[in-house]
Amino acid sequence: MKNQYFGDIGDYGKYGLLLFLAEHGLSISVNWYLTQDDGSSDGKFVKYLSDERFRKYSPALYDLLKKYVVDKKRRDVFVMNEIDLIPDVKYYTNPLPALDAVPADERKRRRKEWHQKALFFCAGSDLVFLDPDNGIRLEGQSVSPTDNKYVFLEEAVDYYNAGQNVVYYCHKGRRTPIQWDKYKELFRTKIPAADLIGLTFHRGTQRSYIFALQNNSAVDIRQLLNEFLASEWGNRKMFTVELI
Numbered sequence: 148m149k150n151q152y153f154g155d156i157g158d159y160g161k162y163g164l165l166l167f168l169a170e171h172g173l174s175i176s177v178n179w180y181l182t183q184d185d186g187s188s189d190g191k192f193v194k195y196l197s198d199e200r201f202r203k204y205s206p207a208l209y210d211l212l213k214k215y216v217v218d219k220k221r222r223d224v225f226v227m228n229e230i231d232l233i234p235d236v237k238y239y240t241n242p243l244p245a246l247d248a249v250p251a252d253e254r255k256r257r258r259k260e261w262h263q264k265a266l267f268f269c270a271g272s273d274l275v276f277l278d279p280d281n282g283i284r285l286e287g288q289s290v291s292p293t294d295n296k297y298v299f300l301e302e303a304v305d306y307y308n309a310g311q312n313v314v315y316y317c318h319k320g321r322r323t324p325i326q327w328d329k330y331k332e333l334f335r336t337k338i339p340a341a342d343l344i345g346l347t348f349h350r351g352t353q354r355s356y357i358f359a360l361q362n363n364s365a366v367d368i369r370q371l372l373n374e375f376l377a378s379e380w381g382n383r384k385m386f387t388v389e390l391i
Contacts, residue, residue, distance in 0.1 A: 152293030154216035160348040177270035180279040192351035345389030
């Protein structure tokens with residue numbers, strides 16, 4: 148996640164989903180996987196905040212994003228820390244450690260230290276949401292500077308092994324349908340028993356949210372997701388099920 152993305156159309160869907168789940172009883176921890184802005188045009192899809200037709204999906208959320216993005220021109224994830232919109236949520240705001248011009252061993256040490264602090268911070272929540280720039284990937288990489296764009300699979304598994312449900316952001320990108328199907332099932336390579344379900348948001352660029360659910364809570368969370376899809380968000384095809 149980058150501050151430059153805050154409030155774009157994808158954020159509207161993301162916060163709409165988290166708000167719905169929290170309002171229906173789930174406690175949530177959000178790990179932003181916060182990285183530095185890069186000067187690109189990513190996060191540019193904010194014209195929806197000038198189109199009142201989008202307000203019906205979540206009026207309070209829409210008004211909030213419009214206030215900060217349009218009126219105050221503030222693109223900053225810390226806005227979510229400052230307001231009281233999503234109940235029983237906490238945000239891990241420590242940015243990923245800079246890895247440029249750092250030896251490989253030191254990169255790995257910094258990343259592991261950052262991750263351990265995040266695990267401790269997020270402990271106790273029913274659901275942990277991981278929000279990297281580009282999605283999930285297998286660990287065992289070099290921990291190069293570009294690795295900060297990803298959640299390592301082993302990091303996501305650590306939350307699951309702590310007894311928490313996990314949802315992480317990813318996108319199809321240029322993957323073929325076969326590659327995309329395999330990518331969505333990465334969690335099963337480490338936790339075969341995880342109950343996986345996905346939702347995809349269809350405005351701006353395609354964004355998917357893959358849930359890895361604990362057996363003792365999978366039925367209840369699946370029911371909540373079905374109710375979410377029965378709301379305006381699903382009826383208008385903003386969100387659809389992503390088959391896994």
